[in-house]
Amino acid sequence: MMRTRPLKVALLGCGVVGSEVARIMTTHAADLAARIGAPVELAGVAVRRPDKVREGIPAELITTDATALVKRGDIDVVVELIGGIEPARSLITTAFEHGASVVSANKALLAQDGAGLHAIAEEQNKDLYYEAAVAGAIPLIRPLRESLAGDKVNRVLGIVNGTTNFILDKMDSTGAGYQEALDEASALGYAEADPTADVEGFDAAAKAAILAGIAFHTRVGLDDVYREGMTEVTAADFASAKGMGCTIKLLAICERAADGGSVTARVHPAMIPLAHPLASVRGAYNAVFVESDAAGQLMFYGPGAGGAPTASAVLGDLVAVCRNRISGATGPGASAYTQLPVSPMGEVVTRYHISLDVADKPGVLAQVATVFAEHGVSIDTVRQQGKDGEASLVVVTHHASDASLNGTVEALRSLDTVRGVASIMRVEGE
Amino acid sequence: MMRTRPLKVALLGCGVVGSEVARIMTTHAADLAARIGAPVELAGVAVRRPDKVREGIPAELITTDATALVKRGDIDVVVELIGGIEPARSLITTAFEHGASVVSANKALLAQDGAGLHAIAEEQNKDLYYEAAVAGAIPLIRPLRESLAGDKVNRVLGIVNGTTNFILDKMDSTGAGYQEALDEASALGYAEADPTADVEGFDAAAKAAILAGIAFHTRVGLDDVYREGMTEVTAADFASAKGMGCTIKLLAICERAADGGSVTARVHPAMIPLAHPLASVRGAYNAVFVESDAAGQLMFYGPGAGGAPTASAVLGDLVAVCRNRISGATGPGASAYTQLPVSPMGEVVTRYHISLDVADKPGVLAQVATVFAEHGVSIDTVRQQGKDGEASLVVVTHHASDASLNGTVEALRSLDTVRGVASIMRVEGE
Known part of the structure; x- marks a missing residue:
């Protein structure tokens, strides 16, 4: 009619x-x-x-x-x-x-x-x-708000910024550095004249706030989202990631705490295993992975802009x-009835890949391992490489809180035998 | 309230x-x-x-x-x-x-x-x-009916049956034959005691009819869906697919004709390139790829059953x-206003991979090529392999109608030099 x-x-x-x-x-x-x-x-x-x-x-x-x-x-x-x-x-x-x-x-x-x-x-x-x-173009808000209205979403893990995915994909596939990949993105129209909002994660953080609020039926403000850009990701980080069977993506991650009593939202570069569906999202495409109690793992993929x-x-x-x-009706509106608090980044629990430049002498590994143990951060693997009196230690941890990890890193920096912390990267999607 | x-x-x-x-x-x-x-x-x-x-x-x-x-x-x-x-x-x-x-x-x-x-x-x-x-669990009907309500969907290409995807994935990854892979699926509870509805494509055909109707805003009945099961897919087919950089999936394909005046819906095994997002859908997972005028290419992925x-x-x-x-309202109901007719399988246009057993003597390729040309089916590549007086020809065509291809195959079968048509498989997702 x-x-x-x-x-x-x-x-x-x-x-x-x-x-x-x-x-x-x-x-x-x-x-x-x-x-x-x-x-x-x-x-x-x-x-x-x-x-x-x-x-x-x-x-x-x-x-x-x-x-x-x-x-x-x-x-x-x-x-x-x-x-x-x-x-x-x-x-x-x-x-x-x-x-x-x-x-x-x-x-x-x-x-x-x-x-x-x-x-x-x-x-x-x-x-x-x-x-x-x-x-x-990716249907995401409607599926979260309506299709999953009878389910309990526990995690949203997504590539929600096409510019940064283009840059990271280019670095991964060609070995280019950040600046070179950014220049190519600019030349091809994938990056704006001032790329700050994209590369510093502001754009992704806004999307994370929106997604977290809808997914967990609570209010998540922009200030609640921890944000770290991807301008400091290096070709060496990609080499480390490859060594672990991973690639690096800028991820927006919204999680319900294990006890269900709070949520977190964050944007930062992270290593994810090559076997994870998000790892194969190429170029400027976006994709969002949703984990819920009943539906299990869902992924939504498509062009994120244009x-x-x-x-x-x-x-x-x-x-x-x-x-x-x-x-004469209205559709489903805001749903913030759970009123779940948003926990600070220090309470986020994940795994970490840490590269240290250390003195090449006996006992360094024992010293470093002691610092991790004192902060309650359990080590999964350590790889030690030495040459010409200099050495590097690559530590991959088990799950630990961001606060414990930060405490560990601070203590490591104060060790005489640790010359520097070359990089710290979270490991997600395992 | x-x-x-x-x-x-x-x-x-x-x-x-x-x-x-x-x-x-x-x-x-x-x-x-x-x-x-x-x-x-x-x-x-x-x-x-x-x-x-x-x-x-x-x-x-x-x-x-x-x-x-x-x-x-x-x-x-x-x-x-x-x-x-x-x-x-x-x-x-x-x-x-x-x-x-x-x-x-x-x-x-x-x-x-x-x-x-x-x-x-x-x-x-x-x-x-x-x-x-x-x-x-995959949100699909709501996105098609609501999220894409302002767009024009041209194609839906999906893995919509978990049992058959499990079997084909197993054949692909282990080199197992169909029966062996089916037995494993049964043992693990992925296949029913009578697997006919799954392996003969009846289940996928029902889903194709529903998807086509919603995607194209028309009525598509079960009888309108061309259906071919996957029980005749062999380890040799997977070897051929690998040679082309492809794998084999049982696909439900709903398409709007190039002139927009009709639609088609079909279910059959097909080769798809390994780079296509559907190629990496493993085990019993489902995924549906949607192509539309404005949104471009979208994919929806998740558990298809359970x-x-x-x-x-x-x-x-x-x-x-x-x-x-x-x-006091109702949601969007059936939308069949376009009243687009469903064309028969003969009018579907796609590419084909054909393996022929032929006599190993001069002039056979010329004969075979003539038959393709006479039926208006253009050849993309031919690979010829011979041993002990027997030879095989693998032909990959350009786009041609199913009717033309069937005419070609019938004529090939009547050639003295063609001993048999070992397999015919469509090539999709390019």
Whole structure:
């Protein structure tokens, strides 16, 4: 049964993703209408540069006054693709207050203030959907929020940033150093002019906060996420990883503590075994591994960015929100009933690969082993290599807390026989 | 806001999956209530053998009269885990008529009569959900139906049967023959006493029909799916596959024709390149690769069967259906508006790997090549091996229709110099 009044959509932002959303809304109008149960029309497009030629978008729809657009009162769905905190937050809030539901791809805003926005949406009885905010086209938020709604998720382990995966994959496959791989990523358009948000893990941390909150039905803020970038990963680290049958990925890891009473969220480079499904995620692709009580191990894989893939996620949300408007219902909103606290990084338990430069003389290994034992960090394997009075020790530990490991490393640094700590890397996915 | 009247659930069938659903409903009652917004209670369990001890299920809930249970009138959701066509179909129909929504894991029934059941559900304004019917715990139906609702899916390529994947993986990794690998699968509980439904592809064909219908928004019946089992795959086929940098998988393939005017659905063993993400799906795991216009290539991976994983999918649906009951809405139903016809297998276009036993004398290759050319099948590579007056020719074609290939093979068989056609296998995923 098709109703005839079209649903009206306002687009905020018309860059790479927005123009693709507008294009598909036009070229696939009949399909969208059939799937929604009513036609859907573009009612306005807010842009910063109104003079730019935008193929396929009627000039009369273009406006620079985004606030007036979301205040019109006849808009069913506002699609926010501006990014950043302001004016996006105010525009979304205003949209809810003027009767619209919202689809957003804004990971920074959702990570920082998802709870606040969900509260306003709920108060106004409107939808807030944002599948496109995490891992581009990959259906992830809907599976976590809906498909796994009857299960207990224990762990989310993902490659959620395409730029850094491209760089690390390049380092792994060619032996290139970080800078060389970054330069290639820039030349190919995979890295931005200022790559900080990607390579320092800020982008992945925002996604980790969103995923952890949804997976564990609690609130996880951006400040709760431990973050370490991947700019200090070296070709030597990849060589060490290979020696262990591993590769290195920048991972977003959200975990429920073994006792179930708290959760953690973190982003850092880590070694993972080559046999792990995430190890074979190449180039700029993303993939997220989910472990739950009943379902076991699931993986979701696909393009993590780009105009068309992100538009696919936005339009999937748009169809869902439009269906909800017609039926007068709203979809599942924020779920934070568990109120689980987020533990600091020191309480995270994992394994570590540590490279030490040490003096090449008898008794060093015994000294080092004593320090590990004193801090309660159990050693799995040690490899000792010596030449010309210098030697290196590579220690792989059993599971230990980050706090114990940090204590160990600090004590090691104070040993006369330890010349330096060459690298510390966590080992995940085993 | 929690409403206090509990939602009542009737369970039809209490085998491996049903008992797990009942267990999780009990042990995770508080979580389910928080996620649904109301408590959910088990109101009755229909079984065939009432005397069997069922831990955790109060004896007074057990009944052998499934019909009376679904007719009670106070049941909110019927969870159908009986399987097969009857009495499952009648029970589901009766459930809708008496006010319940339905969650089912019944792939055979959904493949055979999904359209009819959806029509009754719609007429009664009730939900029919069945995520567990395809690929166990892997969220697949919801992503296809909802996440990709604004995209155009062109292809679904999947490993949707764990038993056959276990057998083929075993043959690949150990060089075992089919029977030996099947025996091991049986011994480990991966294959049933009568493995016909799995190894002849009936199970995968039912899933292909369901997936094709949802992916292309049309109706695809079980009879529309071309089906070929994997009992004739040999160790020699695996050796050939390795020579091409491939492995062999039993694939369910649903495709939109290049001109967009029709679709095809088929199940058969095929060679796929080792670099394809599906090639590394090991053991009894399932994975489905989806290609769409905007999202590009997505993959969904996880356990395809088993009590707990299937229960996870059932409970995800149960939460969604309960939420819909509370809000008075229904979720997205059947979508068959495109009414795309299903083309016969002869119109499927793919590549082929053909092994011929031929006479070892001059001119044979020219003869064989002429036959391919006459049928419009272009050859990519030919490998010729001869010994003791016998020779083999391995031909890999470019893309050609199945009808052309069949015509070619028939003509080859009539050649004096061709002693036999040792194997024909399709090559996919390139």
